[in-house]
Amino acid sequence: MPQWLEWAREIQGLCQTGLAFASTDYETQRYTRLNEIAAEIVASQTNETREALVENFSAQPGYATAKIDVRGAVVRDGRILLVQDRRDQKWCMPGGWADVGDIPSEMVAREVWEESGFEVVPRKVLAVYDANRGGTPLEFFHAYKIIFLCEITGGEARSSDETMDVGFFSFDELPQLSWQRTNEKHLAEVRAHLSDDCRPAAFD
Numbered sequence: 001m002p003q004w005l006e007w008a009r010e011i012q013g014l015c016q017t018g019l020a021f022a023s024t025d026y027e028t029q030r031y032t033r034l035n036e037i038a039a040e041i042v043a044s045q046t047n048e049t050r051e052a053l054v055e056n057f058s059a060q061p062g063y064a065t066a067k068i069d070v071r072g073a074v075v076r077d078g079r080i081l082l083v084q085d086r087r088d089q090k091w092c093m094p095g096g097w098a099d100v101g102d103i104p105s106e107m108v109a110r111e112v113w114e115e116s117g118f119e120v121v122p123r124k125v126l127a128v129y130d131a132n133r134g135g136t137p138l139e140f141f142h143a144y145k146i147i148f149l150c151e152i153t154g155g156e157a158r159s160s161d162e163t164m165d166v167g168f169f170s171f172d173e174l175p176q177l178s179w180q181r182t183n184e185k186h187l188a189e190v191r192a193h194l195s196d197d198c199r200p201a202a203f204d
């Protein structure tokens with residue numbers, strides 16, 4: 001991760017928490033200005049505008065915590081279910097950001113259904129990863145990725161508003177992956193669990 005991004009993320013996180021606990025106008029003004037500086041750092045290195053970044057940062061109130069990305073590992077006849085994302089036209093395990101109030105297992109089952117058309121039951125947590133430390137960050141905000149092994153109970157393949165196509169692929173013949181959502185490390189861990197039912201969950 002570039003040093004400028006590490007600095008900007010840390011400043012933004014400190015400001016978000018500081019604004020949540022600010023008790024005087026002075027503190028609020030200082031943390032607000034530091035939040036703007038974090039936005040200016042990011043804007044100087046990307047195509048994002050300062051104003052859009054400030055608005056995005058301000059939409060994340062309260063104590064700064066990591067976001068959660070859930071992914072469903074669905075395997076049939078030794079082949080992994082992948083969906084083609086409309087945003088980058090690359091492939092990943094179905095999933096997405098966890099919503100507030102949702103049980104994690106219910107969230108991943110819903111994501112698989114919405115993105116692929118398959119009804120599934122989560123059976124096991126395969127891995128919990130730091131989604132921002134595998135190369136290119138998932139996005140500005142820090143995130144964890146939870147991968148569930150899921151069993152198909154119904155449904156059939158179909159695309160969605162978020163996905164262009166759905167398919168099952170051999171682990172040895174994968175399409176171009178949407179790396180920030182699913183990469184070779186994630187799929188290697190799925191494959192390892194298929195070979196060893198007693199393998200413990202991987203984690204960073």
